[in-house]
Amino acid sequence: MAADVYKIQNEEIKPDALYNAVLADSDGAVTTFAGVVRDNTKGRGTSYLVYDAYRDMAEKKMREIGDEVKEKWEVDCVGILHRIGRLEIGEISVLIAISSPHRKASLEACHYAIDRLKQTVPIWKKEVWTDGGEAWIEGDPSALASR
Amino acid sequence: MNIKVLFFASCRDLIGSSEREMTLPDGATVTDLISRLASEQARFTDMAPSLMVSINQAYAERDAELQDGDEVAFIPPVSGG
Incomplete structure (x- = not known):
């Protein structure tokens, strides 16, 4: 039974599982x-990334995206991890x-x-660079005008 | 009224905590909450214009009135993906 999936997770993402979940x-x-x-990032070496989320709201907003997609296109199921x-x-x-x-x-x-x-x-990425620096990356604030 | 306020990413680093319980006068708006935080942490004033605000997990405007029990979050420009 195919189903929509909207989830923030700490665990490694396994592509096959989501593929199978949405397929009917x-x-x-x-x-x-x-x-x-x-x-x-633009030539500066990245060591690793740290992602943070407002988990409950993020899952809610991902579901809203799924709902928007279903209004605009004839799709079956949407999965976002x-x-x-x-x-x-x-x-x-x-x-x-x-x-x-x-x-x-x-x-x-x-x-x-x-x-x-x-x-x-509401998800944020922190870049930790190989030169020892780190910073939270901020997206384009104007993008939220069309939230 | 009592509200729960959440801070994320760069905003959490500035405030120094991820969550605070705060008491505001009845009728207070998002702008009033921002003023309160700015009075405690001056650098919040500089950051505030770039922040989105959500009330109970929905994006809200600055003039939105807060209600007792609300969960308010300050949301820096998102960078997921």
């Missing part, structure tokens, strides 16, 4: 997007999987969902 026999496509920890805590280079920070009867809907919906997540979901 009536679907002809699943689009997945994984955000992954990169080893640098975001990890918090310390993440190493190459690990998945965010995973989105959207199923649909036909490919166009899930492809477009997935792109929309990750863009919205970066605007509205």
Whole structure:
């Protein structure tokens, strides 16, 4: 039985589990997007990242994104996972999987969902650099105008 | 009235705690809460314009009136993904 999934978690994100959760026999496509920890920011070496979230509100806002997606496209199920805590280079920070009867809907919906997540979901990233510096990264405040 | 106030990321580092119980006069707004915090921590004044505020997990405007028992959060520009 396919189902929507909206979750903030400390545990490692396993792509197969989310893929299987959103997939039903009536679907002809699943689009997945994984955000992954990169080893640098504009050339400055990254040691690791720390993510923090306002967990209850974040899960609520992710569900709102799923609801928006379903209004705009003919999709079946939406799954959004975001990890918090310390993440190493190459690990998945965010995973989105959207199923649909036909490919166009899930492809477009997935792109929309990750863009919205970066605007509205209360999650923050701290970069810890290889040179010893660290800082909370702040997104573009104007993005929230369209919250 | 008594409210719970949550701080995250850079804002939590500035305030020095993640959660506070606060007492405000009835009818107080988000702006009043910001003024109270700024009176305790001057640098909060500089940070406040960039913060979003939520009341009971929904984004709220500065003139929103607070109610007893509300959960208010200060939300720096988000950077998930």
